[in-house]
Amino acid sequence: MSLQFYTIDDFDMHDKTVLVRVDINSPVDPNSETILDDTRIRLHAGTIDEISKKGAKTVILAHQSRPGKKDFTTLEEHAKALSNILNRPVNYIDDIFGSAARTTIKKMEKGDILLLENVRFYSEEILKREAQLQAETHMVQKLSPLADYFINDAFAAAHRSQPSLVGFAVTLPSGAGRVMENELNSLCSAVDNVKKPCVYVLGGVKVDDSIMVIENVLRNGSADYILTTGLVANIFLWASGINIRKYNKEFIKERNYCDFVKKGKQLLKEFKGKIKMPIDVAVCINDKRDEYSVKNIPNMPIFDIGTDTITEYAQFIRDAKTIFANGPAGVFEKEGFNIGTDDILNAIASSDGYSIIGGGHLAAAASHMGLSLGINHISSGGGASINLLAGEKLPVVEILQEVASKGIK
Template sequence: MSKNLGIKTLDDVQVENKTVLVRVDFNSPIDPATGKILDDSRIRMHAEKTIRELVNKKAKTVLMAHQGRKGSSDFVSLQEHAKVLSSILGLNVKFVDDIFGEKAKNAIRNLSPGEVLLLENVRFWDGETKKAPAEEHAKSEMVRELAPLIDVYVVDAFAAAHRLHVSMVGFAPVVKEVVIGRVMEAELTALKRVREHPEHPCVYILGGAKAEDAADVAKAVLSQGIADAVLTGGLVANLFLYAKEINIGDVNREVLAKKGFLELLPKIKELLAEYGDNILLPQDLAIDIQGKRKDIPIEELPTEYLIKDIG
């Protein structure tokens, strides 16, 4: 067990000749024209930190991951991910276009020690993204079908760990051995260090397209004196700009509305009123004009074009 974290890790279980289910985060940028993976850094990180160790220890490794979300252009099969992983590991990673049906279960049963199997995109099953407690998810069809085949469940998808989805929390109540993988261990160790012993000045950067928790994170680190300032980018910046009553343009407001982010406005306005001097918004933005980037100052808002990032 990690003394610093108080959580069981791969050091606490014997995996040789055991079937180990690892929830990884392979979610990667995809070229919509070719379906090719544009950046394999997430796959490589799991391969080099967790999966290779399990292979070397002769575990029967089963990987579960998601790619994109329903309705998005990157909501695709994980077959290409298996090819990329094979290249990184230098071994043939098996792939099955099934999640918990007979094809998947037979593939798991037929694994030999040291082999790796990647299941199909777990979000192809609609039940995956249902939000519910672990105990309820443990009764789901997927867990009922797969859990009897699993000896050890490894949680390694740090970037998805905040989601109460079946693959993230449903196996823990019913699988005998539950541990965190090396990616999760490294991330939690780093997070613990910056939260408990931050070096000052300390700046947090909140960006990207997932703005759901941005206000809560900003308030936590500012109110506890962990961060001296918070920088915003991506959709997080657009949301904060809009909360500050800056007209970002109808097309960009519609993006926020479609993602349900407008519901966060009261909380963000309250946050800006209390910590406005410590929350830095972009002074310029990058817009997309027929596939070409153009930087514009905030003063030129609103814009009829999509805001893609900070300038």
């Protein structure tokens, strides 16, 4: 999986205006609007700092949540957090491409850093269209004339085709920031140099992404075994004929995932013995953990994999030379139901194999447990990384490659 794209190293940014798209979408308390975890802000701080220290006028584009969510808010607190991390002023303006934002950008001096307002406050930002059409949006048309370069560091959003992510690459010389560069190089290298046996541990509630990955890696022969956890496991248990009971079936139906049960049946038949499912599960009874064999699941919510399953899965992980993992094993935020996720992460961190885990909940859990150093690569974007591993084209990566292939500098 060879990718060619420009990076920060390919541009002379001294005294130039550089638009930098980052993904600093963070957990925010909906009442106080306090940022609860600044991990993503710290992640992108390096790229921002480097560009600024090259003497550029750094204009940051970013989003926080999406319309309708309780944490859909301004980026004022993000600017304060970034300023504290960089130990230098980061200006913020509650405008994206209006006259106030454009005037502020024009007045910037070398080394200045400005964070514009949440780009998703702009209605066209949430529309999915090809890059050429996104380049025609007001945001891109208004800001492009003020900038010399566009640097995209938002790997976690690389699977989305939105104006701030792909539009500017059409109108400006563009390249990848350090986070984007590191993610693409690490993931592509891992995919190109898979050592066998290779095991995928897939859980969480984003069943569609996981099914896509399972089908791709088994079909192309890159994976030897798939260990299912979370809602992904429940889908396959149901597909295999296990009675997961009405409560858990209704949960799947409510999310319109029944088609994936049919797909699961097909995959289990086609790849016999390759897709591993839990042999026991932990259900929530009276707010407490209670374990049952999958042959005797009660009509209660399945919140985790059981200890026998953990033991079995840990052996597969220990024997593996390459491990990819994405999604928690259960409702790990709830006391007593974090066991599966914690033990799987411990097995991965103590394994001799090369390990990659997706972003989001699993990355947060690994960090919280202090296991980050035992894992070779922790991706900043679960959705983007899993799409890349599934062989899907990422719109942001596609346009960056297109720019490089045309030699646009």
